[in-house]
Amino acid sequence: xxxxxxxxxxxxxxxxxxxxxxxxxxxxxxxxxxxxxxxxxxxxxxxxxxxxxxxxxxxxxxxxxxxxxxxxxxxxxxxxxxxxxxxxxxxxxxxxxxxxxxxxxxxxxxxxxxxxxxxxxxxxxxxxxxxxxxxxxxxxxxxxxxxxxxxxxxxxxxxxxxxxxxxxxxxxxxxxxxxxxxxxxxxxxxxxxxxxxxxxxxxxxxxxxxxxxxxxxxxxxxxxxxxxxxxxxxxxxxxxxxxxxxxxxxxxxxxxxxxxxxxxxxxxxxxxxxxxxxxxxxxxxxxxxxxxxxxxxxxxxxxxxxxxxxxxxxxxxxxxxxxxxxxxxxxxxxxxxxxxxxxxxxxxxxxxxxxxxxx
Amino acid sequence: xxxxxxxxxxxxxxxxxxxxxxxxxxxxxxxxxxxxxxxxxxxxxxxxxxxxxxxxxxxxxxxxxxxxxxxxxxxxxxxxxxxxxxxxxxxxxxxxxxxxxxxxxxxxxxxxxxxxxxxxxxxxxxxxxxxxxxxxxxxxxxxxxxxxxxxxxxxxxxxxxxxxxxxxxxxxxxxxxxxxxxxxxxxxxxxxxxxxxxxxxxxxxxxxxxxxxxxxxxxxxxxxxxxxxxxxxxxxxxxxxxxxxxxxx
Numbered sequence: 001x002x003x004x005x006x007x008x009x010x011x012x013x014x015x016x017x018x019x020x021x022x023x024x025x026x027x028x029x030x031x032x033x034x035x036x037x038x039x040x041x042x043x044x045x046x047x048x049x050x051x052x053x054x055x056x057x058x059x060x061x062x063x064x065x066x067x068x069x070x071x072x073x074x075x076x077x078x079x080x081x082x083x084x085x086x087x088x089x090x091x092x093x094x095x096x097x098x099x100x101x102x103x104x105x106x107x108x109x110x111x112x113x114x115x116x117x118x119x120x121x122x123x124x125x126x127x128x129x130x131x132x133x134x135x136x137x138x139x140x141x142x143x144x145x146x147x148x149x150x151x152x153x154x155x156x157x158x159x160x161x162x163x164x165x166x167x168x169x170x171x172x173x174x175x176x177x178x179x180x181x182x183x184x185x186x187x188x189x190x191x192x193x194x195x196x197x198x199x200x201x202x203x204x205x206x207x208x209x210x211x212x213x214x215x216x217x218x219x220x221x222x223x224x225x226x227x228x229x230x231x232x233x234x235x236x237x238x239x240x241x242x243x244x245x246x247x248x249x250x251x252x253x254x255x256x257x258x259x260x261x262x263x264x265x266x267x268x269x270x271x272x273x274x275x276x277x278x279x280x281x282x283x284x285x286x287x288x289x290x291x292x293x294x295x296x297x298x299x300x301x302x303x304x305x306x307x308x309x310x311x312x313x314x315x316x317x318x319x320x321x322x323x324x325x326x327x328x329x330x331x332x333x334x335x336x337x338x339x340x341x342x343x344x345x346x347x348x349x350x351x352x353x354x355x356x357x358x359x
Numbered sequence: 360x361x362x363x364x365x366x367x368x369x370x371x372x373x374x375x376x377x378x379x380x381x382x383x384x385x386x387x388x389x390x391x392x393x394x395x396x397x398x399x400x401x402x403x404x405x406x407x408x409x410x411x412x413x414x415x416x417x418x419x420x421x422x423x424x425x426x427x428x429x430x431x432x433x434x435x436x437x438x439x440x441x442x443x444x445x446x447x448x449x450x451x452x453x454x455x456x457x458x459x460x461x462x463x464x465x466x467x468x469x470x471x472x473x474x475x476x477x478x479x480x481x482x483x484x485x486x487x488x489x490x491x492x493x494x495x496x497x498x499x500x501x502x503x504x505x506x507x508x509x510x511x512x513x514x515x516x517x518x519x520x521x522x523x524x525x526x527x528x529x530x531x532x533x534x535x536x537x538x539x540x541x542x543x544x545x546x547x548x549x550x551x552x553x554x555x556x557x558x559x560x561x562x563x564x565x566x567x568x569x570x571x572x573x574x575x576x577x578x579x580x581x582x583x584x585x586x587x588x589x590x591x592x593x594x595x596x597x598x599x600x601x602x603x604x605x606x607x608x
Binding site for chain 1: 420504
C-alpha cells in the first residue's frame with residue numbers, strides 16, 4: 001500500500017503541496033485576461049495529476065537506489081514512464097477541454113491544446129519531480145525503520161542479559177549450598193567457614209559483573225572454578241574438574257558469566273545424575289581469530305529430562321546472538337554418554353594488544 | 360521399665376553433607392536407629408525392600424531414580440516417609456495438594472523433630488503416605504518417559520518407546536517390552552493417560568498398543584478386528600478401539 005494513500009492526513013498535505021504547482025501552471029501558461037479559463041482548466045487537471053504522480057512510488061520501489069548498477073538500469077524505466085505520463089497528460093487535457101466546451105459556459109480551453117508539446121513536457125517533468133519526491137520519502141522511512149530495529153534489538157539484548165543474570169542465581173543451588181554449610185558447622189567448622197567464603201565470593205562476582213561487561217577468560221574461569229568447588233562440597237568425589245587452556249585464550253575478553261551456565265549445566269544435568277560421578281573438562285583455545293571453549297561431561301542417556309533443562313543454554317545462545325550476531329555460536333551434542341557444549345565467539349584480545357597478531 | 364521398640368530409619372540422599380546433617384539431627388532422638396544410608400534411589404528401593412525400615416528420610420533430587428520414583432516403586436510399603444528437598448516448586452505442589460509433610464533444605468533441628476513426630480504418629484496409626492495420589496499430583500497427567508518396575512530387590516527401567524503393548528491382568532498390568540513381560544501393580548486406565556501422548560492407543564478394554572508396532576489390521580469372524588504386530592502377535596481390537604486407531608492413522 002502506498003504510504004501517502006494509507007494516511008488521510010498525509011494525503012491532504014500532499015494535495016495541498018500540489019496546489020502551488022497548479023497555480024504556477026495557471027500563471028505560466030494562462031493568457032492574461034483569461035485567468036478564469038486557465039484556473040478551471042488547470043486546477044482539476046492538477047488534482048488528477050497529483051494521483052498519477054503517486055504511482056511513481058511503485059516505480060521507485062521497483063528500482064531502489066541501493067547500488068550503482070541498478071541506478072543506471074532505472075534510467076530507461078524513468079524516461080519511458082515520464083513519456084507515458086506526458087502522453088497521458090495530453091490526452092487528459094484534450095478530453096477535459098472537450099468536456100468544458102460541451103458545457104457551453106463561455107470558456108475556451110481549446111487554445112491550450114494548440115501546444116501539446118508544452119503539456120507533454122510539463123507532465124513528464126512533473127513526473128520526474130514526483131519520482132524524486134518518492135525516493136526521498138522511501139529513504140527517510142527506511143532510515144526510520146532501521147532506527148526502530150536497532151532500538152528493538154538493543155531492548156531485546158538487555159532483556160536477555162537480565163534474564164541471564166536472574167537465571168544465574170539458581171535458588172536450588174543456593175539452598176543446597178546453605179544446607180551443606182549447615183551440615184558442616186557442627187562437624188567441620190573450618191570447612192563450613194571455607195564454604196561460606198566461597199559462596200560469598202561467587203555471589204559477589206555474579207552480582208557485581210554487569211552482563212554486558214567483558215572480562216578476561218581467566219577471570220571467567222575463576223568464577224567457574226569457584227562455582228565448581230562449591231558443588232564439590234555437595235557432590236564430593238563424584239565431581240572432578242580438568243582444565244586445558246592455552247595462554248592466548250586465557251587473555252581473551254568474553255562477556256561476563258557466559259561460561260558459568262555451561263559448567264552449571266554440566267553438573268546439574270550431567271554429573272549429578274551419575275552414581276559414580278565424573279569429570280567436567282574445560283578446554284579453551286584460539287583458532288583463526290576465534291575463541292573456542294569446550295565444556296564436556298559424562299551424562300546418563302536415560303536421565304529424566306527435567307522441564308528446566310536447556311533454559312540456561314538457550315539464555316547463553318540469546319546473549320551470544322545479541323552481542324555477536326552470527327559470529328557467536330553455542331553448539332551442543334550428546335554422544336555415547338558424553339555431553340559437549342562448544343562455545344565459539346570472535347577473539348577479543350586483551351587491551352593494548354592487536355587482534356591481527358593472533359589471526 | 361518397658362522400652363519401646365526403636366524406630367528404624369533409612370537416610371536417602373546423594374549428598375554426603377546432607378546425610379551427615381540428618382544423622383546429626385537423629386542423634387538427638389535416643390529411640391531412633393539408623394539402619395542404612397543410601398546414596399541413590401536404587402539403593403533406597405533395595406534397602407526399603409530388604410530392611411523394612413519404619414521410616415525413610417528421602418531426598419527428591421537424586422541420580423537414576425528420584426524420590427518420587429522411589430515412592431512409586433516401594434508404593435504399598437510406604438508407611439513412613441519424610442521427603443527432603445531444596446527449593447523446587449514442581450515437587451512442592453504435589454506435597455501441598457495432599458498435605459504431605461516435607462522438609463525444605465536447609466532445615467533446623469526443631470523443624471526436623473516436628474517432622475519426625477508427625478511421621479511417628481502416622482506410623483503408629485498405620486496410616487500410609489497417600490503414595491498414589493502424591494505421584495499423580497506430581498505427574499499431573501503429563502506424559503512419562505519410562506516405566507519403573509520392581510522385581511524383588513531389582514529395578515527395571517523401561518523406556519516407553521521399547522514397550523510393544525500393555526495387557527491388563529486383574530490388579531496388575533503386564534508390560535511387554537524387548538521380548539519380556541513385566542508385571543506392575545497399576546491400573547490400565549492410569550497407564551493409558553500417561554502413555555497417550557507417546558503414541559499409545561487403548562485398542563481394547565484389556566490392551567494398550569504402541570501404534571508404531573502395528574503391522575496391519577485384519578478382519579476376523581463376526582466383524583471383529585485383530586491387530587497384527589510386527590512380531591506377529593495378535594491382539595483384539597474393540598469397536599471404540601478401532602475408531603481411536605482410525606482417528607490416529
